[in-house]
Amino acid sequence: MSDVSPTGLTAIEEVEGGGRTLVFTSRLVLAANTTLQLSLLFAFLYLRANNFGGVFHPNGVGTPPQVLALISLAFPVIGVLALWAVWSTVSKSRESSALGGMLLLAVVAAVLTGAVRILLMYQFNWTLNSAGTYADLATLWYAVLLGEFIGVGLWLLSLAMGHLRGTDRLSTAHARAILEQWTYITGVSIAVYLLIQYAS
Amino acid sequence: MSSRPTLARRLNEWGLLLGVIGAVIGFIIGFAIGTKAIAGSSDLDHSLGSDPGILLGYALSAVGFLAGMGFLNYPIGRLLGAKRPSEEDNAYMHGEGGGLGRYFRMTTDHKVIGLQYLVMILVFLFVGGLGAMFIRTELLTPVPSVANAQSYLTLVGLHSTLMIFMASAAIIGPFGNYFVPIMIGTRNMAFPRLEALTFWLLPPAGLILLSTVFLGGFTTGWTGYAPLADQNVLGMDSYLMGFALIGLSIGLSGLNMIATILTKRAPGMPLSRMPIFVWSVLVTSFLGALASPALIAAVLMEMFSRTYQTTFFVPSGGGSPYLWENLFWFFGHPEVYIFVIPAFGLIMEMLPVFTRRPLWGYRVGVGGMVGVGLLSFVVWQHHLFVSGIAPSLRPFYMFSTEMISVPTGIIYLVALGSLWRARTRFSTPMLFIFAFFFNFLIGGFTGVFLSDVPSDFSLHASYFVQAHFHYTIMGGEVFALMGAIVYYLPKMTGRTMDIRLLRYQFWAVFLTFNGTFLSLIAVGILGMPRRVISYAAYLQPLNDSASIFALALGLSMALFLGILIWEVVIKQRVAAANPWESLGVEWQVPTPVPTFNFDRVPVAWSLPYDYDTGKPAADFGPAVPALSGA
Numbered sequence: 001m002s003d004v005s006p007t008g009l010t011a012i013e014e015v016e017g018g019g020r021t022l023v024f025t026s027r028l029v030l031a032a033n034t035t036l037q038l039s040l041l042f043a044f045l046y047l048r049a050n051n052f053g054g055v056f057h058p059n060g061v062g063t064p065p066q067v068l069a070l071i072s073l074a075f076p077v078i079g080v081l082a083l084w085a086v087w088s089t090v091s092k093s094r095e096s097s098a099l100g101g102m103l104l105l106a107v108v109a110a111v112l113t114g115a116v117r118i119l120l121m122y123q124f125n126w127t128l129n130s131a132g133t134y135a136d137l138a139t140l141w142y143a144v145l146l147g148e149f150i151g152v153g154l155w156l157l158s159l160a161m162g163h164l165r166g167t168d169r170l171s172t173a174h175a176r177a178i179l180e181q182w183t184y185i186t187g188v189s190i191a192v193y194l195l196i197q198y199a200s
Numbered sequence: 201m202s203s204r205p206t207l208a209r210r211l212n213e214w215g216l217l218l219g220v221i222g223a224v225i226g227f228i229i230g231f232a233i234g235t236k237a238i239a240g241s242s243d244l245d246h247s248l249g250s251d252p253g254i255l256l257g258y259a260l261s262a263v264g265f266l267a268g269m270g271f272l273n274y275p276i277g278r279l280l281g282a283k284r285p286s287e288e289d290n291a292y293m294h295g296e297g298g299g300l301g302r303y304f305r306m307t308t309d310h311k312v313i314g315l316q317y318l319v320m321i322l323v324f325l326f327v328g329g330l331g332a333m334f335i336r337t338e339l340l341t342p343v344p345s346v347a348n349a350q351s352y353l354t355l356v357g358l359h360s361t362l363m364i365f366m367a368s369a370a371i372i373g374p375f376g377n378y379f380v381p382i383m384i385g386t387r388n389m390a391f392p393r394l395e396a397l398t399f400w401l402l403p404p405a406g407l408i409l410l411s412t413v414f415l416g417g418f419t420t421g422w423t424g425y426a427p428l429a430d431q432n433v434l435g436m437d438s439y440l441m442g443f444a445l446i447g448l449s450i451g452l453s454g455l456n457m458i459a460t461i462l463t464k465r466a467p468g469m470p471l472s473r474m475p476i477f478v479w480s481v482l483v484t485s486f487l488g489a490l491a492s493p494a495l496i497a498a499v500l501m502e503m504f505s506r507t508y509q510t511t512f513f514v515p516s517g518g519g520s521p522y523l524w525e526n527l528f529w530f531f532g533h534p535e536v537y538i539f540v541i542p543a544f545g546l547i548m549e550m551l552p553v554f555t556r557r558p559l560w561g562y563r564v565g566v567g568g569m570v571g572v573g574l575l576s577f578v579v580w581q582h583h584l585f586v587s588g589i590a591p592s593l594r595p596f597y598m599f600s601t602e603m604i605s606v607p608t609g610i611i612y613l614v615a616l617g618s619l620w621r622a623r624t625r626f627s628t629p630m631l632f633i634f635a636f637f638f639n640f641l642i643g644g645f646t647g648v649f650l651s652d653v654p655s656d657f658s659l660h661a662s663y664f665v666q667a668h669f670h671y672t673i674m675g676g677e678v679f680a681l682m683g684a685i686v687y688y689l690p691k692m693t694g695r696t697m698d699i700r701l702l703r704y705q706f707w708a709v710f711l712t713f714n715g716t717f718l719s720l721i722a723v724g725i726l727g728m729p730r731r732v733i734s735y736a737a738y739l740q741p742l743n744d745s746a747s748i749f750a751l752a753l754g755l756s757m758a759l760f761l762g763i764l765i766w767e768v769v770i771k772q773r774v775a776a777a778n779p780w781e782s783l784g785v786e787w788q789v790p791t792p793v794p795t796f797n798f799d800r801v802p803v804a805w806s807l808p809y810d811y812d813t814g815k816p817a818a819d820f821g822p823a824v825p826a827l828s829g830a
Contacts, residue, residue, distance in 0.1 A: 018463075020463055021390045021459055021463040021464065024459055024462065024463050025390065025391070025455060025456075025458075025459040025463075028455050028458055028459065028489060029455060031489070031490065032451055032454075032455065032489045032490060032492075032493050033493070035490050035491070035493040035494055036493035036494070036496060036497055039493060039494045039497035039498070039527055039530070040497055042526070042527075043497070043501070043512070043523055043527070046520070046523060046526075047512075047518060047519065047520065047523065050520065051518070052515045052518050052519060052520055053515055053516055053517065053518055054518075055516075055517060055518035056518045128504075128508045128509055128510050129508070129509030129510070129511065129517070130517075132511075132517070132518045133510075133511060133512060133517065133518035133519050134518075136501075136504065136510035136511060136512055136518075136519075137512070139504075139508075139510075140500060140501060140504055140510070144500070154275075154279060157279055158275065158278035158279045158281075161278070161279060161280060161281030162278065162281050164281065165281035167281050167282060167283045167284070168278075168281075168283075168284060
C-alpha cells in the first residue's frame with residue numbers, strides 16, 4: 001500500500017486504504033468499542049446503585065474464581081508485551097529473525113487467553129435466572145470481552161500467517177493497530193475484573 | 201485479463217443464490233444447535249421452536265448468507281496465510297467489465313453498492329408502506345374490523361421497525377456510497393469490502409424482521425420496550441436479530457465513511473472545501489459509529505434474557521425496564537438525526553443548483569449540522585419524561601432538547617439566505633426542496649411541544665407524537681430522498697424521469713401527506729393514543745380523513761415508483777449529461793462514471809457552489825494512470 005497519495009489517483013492500487021487509514025480506523029473502532037463498554041458500565045452501576053428488589057447480588061452468589069480470573073488476565077498481558085516487541089521491531093525497520101518468534105508468542109498468548117476465558121465462564125456456576133443482575137451482567141460482559149479477544153486474535157493470526165508463510169510483509173501500521181487493539185481490550189478486561197471481583 | 205477465472209470468481213457470479221442456500225443451511229444448523237444444545241430456554245410459547253433455536257438460527261443464517269455471497273473468502277484466505285488477491289481479482293471484484301450481474305453479487309465498487317442500496321431501500325419502503333395502508337384501512341372504523349389487537353400491533357411494529365431500518369440508510373446508503381468518493385476525489389471507499397458488507401447485512405435484517413409473522417409477531421412497536429419484550433412470543437426474536445444486524449450495519453458504515461472522508465480526500469481539498477453533503481455524511485457517520493454500540497448492548501441483554509432468563513429489565517429479578525429505555529434511546533435519538541442530517545446535507549447540496557446562487561453561509565450550515573449532531577447525544581431522556589426519569593433531570597433534558605432548535609434554525613437561515621434574491625428554477629427537485637422545508641418546519645414546531653415537559657405529559661404516546669415523527673422523517677427525509685432520486689438519477693443511471701409528470705406526482709404526494717398528518721395532529725391533540733386498534737367514536741371523522749388521505753398518499757407514492765420503473769427501466773429515457781447545470785464535481789465526470797471514477801486527475805478544488813462566476817468545483821489535470829491488470 002502506498003501512503004503517497006490518499007486518493008489512489010496516482011497510486012497503482014489502493015483497495016483497502018493506506019497505513020494512515022488503517023491506524024485511524026482502528027482507533028475509530030476503539031472509540032465505538034468504548035461506547036459499548038460504557039453502556040455495560042452504565043448498566044452495572046445503575047443496577048448496583050438501585051439494587052431493585054434487593055437482588056442485584058443476592059447472598060450465596062459468589063464471584064468468579066479468583067485464580068482463574070487472574071490467569072485469564074496474565075495471558076493477554078503477555079500478548080501485549082509480545083505485540084509491543086513486534087511493533088517495536090517493525091517500526092524500526094529491523095529485519096529481525098526473531099520477529100516470527102515474537103508473532104508466534106503473541107498468537108500463543110491469544111489462544112491461551114481465549115481458552116482460559118472460555119474455561120472461566122464455565123466455572124461461574126451461576127443459575128442465571130436467580131443469581132441477580134450482578135451475575136447476568138458479569139456473564140454478558142465476560143462474553144463480550146471473549147468475543148472481542150477472539151476477533152482481534154483472529155486478526156493477529158492472519159497477520160502472523162502472512163508473515164510466517166512469506167505471503168505478506170507485516171507493516172508498521174498493522175503492527176501498531178493490532179497492538180493498540182489488544183492493549184485496549186486487555187485494559188478493559190482488567191477494569192472489568194476489578195469491577196466484577198471487588199465492586200459488587 | 202486472464203481468460204480463466206478462478207473458482208472463487210466463478211462462485212462469486214452465483215453469489216446471491218449461494219447466499220440464499222447458505223442462509224437456509226445456517227438456519228437449520230443454528231436452530232438445531234440452539235434448540236438441542238443450549239439449556240435454559242424460556243418458558244414462553246414454544247410451539248414453533250425455542251428462543252435459543254430461533255436466535256442462533258437467525259445468526260447462523262446471516263453468517264451463512266454472507267459466506268455464500270463470498271464475504272468470508274478474503275478473511276479465511278488471510279487466516280491461512282494465502283497470497284493477497286491479485287490486481288486482476290480486485291478489478292473483477294470492483295465490477296470491471298460491467299454487466300448486470302454486478303448488481304446481484306458482492307462487489308467493491310461504491311457506485312454499484314449505491315445503486316444496490318437504492319433498489320433495496322425502495323423495495324422495503326414499498327413493503328413498509330403497504331403496512332401503513334393496512335393500518336389506516338383498519339382505522340377507518342373505531343372498532344376492530346379486519347385485524348385483531350394482536351395482529352394489529354404486529355402490523356404497527358413491522359411497519360415502524362422496517363421503516364426505521366430503511367430510513368437509517370435511505371440517504372447515506374444510495375447517495376453517500378455513490379457520491380462521497382467522487383465528491384472528495386478518490387477512487388474508492390477506505391474499506392470497499394466493508395462497504396459491501398454494510399449493504400448485504402440489510403437484506404437478512406429486513407427478511408428476518410418480516411419473518412416475525414411466522415412466529416407470532418411482536419407487540420412492542422419499534423421501541424421494543426421491556427418487560428413487554430420479555431413476555432412476547434418468538435416473533436420478538438426477529439425484531440432483536442433484525443435490529444442487531446441493522447445496528448452493526450449502521451456502525452460499520454459510519455466507521456468506513458469517517459475513514460474515507462478524513463483520510464482519503466484529494467490533495468488540495470481541505471475540510472473547509474468539502475461539499476456540504478459530505479459534511480452531513482461525516483456528522484451522521486459519527487452518530488452511527490458512536491450510538492449504535494449502545495443499541496447492540498441493549499439488544500444483547502434482551503437476547504440473553506430470552507435465552508438464559510437473565511433479568512436485566514425485570515424488577516423482581518433485580519433489573520429495570522428503565523435500563524432498556526436509556527440504552528435504547530441513547531441510540532434511538534441520535535438515530536433520528538441519522539435520518540435527518542443527511543437529508544439536510546442533500547437539500548443544501550441541491551439548493552444552490554436551482555437558486556443559481558452560492559450556498560449562503562456554507563460554514564454556518566456546517567456548524568448547524570455539527571451542532572445538531574453534538575446535541576443529539578444529550579437529549580435522549582426527553583423520551584422518558586413520563587416513564588421513570590428523575591424529576592430533577594427533566595429541566596436539563598427539556599432545555600437541551602429545545603436547544604436543538606438553534607442549530608436547526610441556523611440551517612434554515614442558510615436555506616433562506618440562499619433563496620434571497622435568487623434566480624430560482626422551479627424544477628421538480630426544487631419543489632421537493634421547498635416541501636422539505638415546509639414539512640420539517642411543522643415537524644420542528646410540533647417537536648417543541650414534546651420537548652416541553654408540561655405539554656409532553658398530555659401529548660406523550662398520542663397520535664401527536666406519531667404525526668410529529670412522520671413530519672420530520674417522512675416529510676423531511678423521504679421528501680429529500682424523492683427529490684434526490686429525481687436529481688441524481690441522470691448521473692447514477694444515465695436515465696431520467698418525466699419531469700412534467702413528476703410535478704403532478706409531487707403535488708399529489710405533498711397535499712395527501714399534509715392531509716394525512718395534519719388530521720393525525722388533530723387526533724393526537726384530542727387525546728387518541730397511538731398503537732391502538734379501537735378509538736372513541738367522536739374521533740372517527742378525523743381518522744377517516746387521515747385514512748382517506750393516507751390511501752391517496754400511498755397511491756401517489758406508488759405513482760412515483762411507477763414512473764421510476766417505467767421511465768428508467770422499461771422506457772430507458774436517456775438523460776442529458778448535466779441536466780441541472782450543476783457545478784459539483786460529481787457532474788463534471790463522465791456518465792456513466794468510469795470504473796475508478798476519474799479518467800483525469802481532479803486538481804485545484806474550490807467550493808462547488810460558485811454560481812456567481814460559474815466556476816466548476818474542480819479542474820481536471822492529467823490522465824489517471826491505468827491500474828495495472830485492469
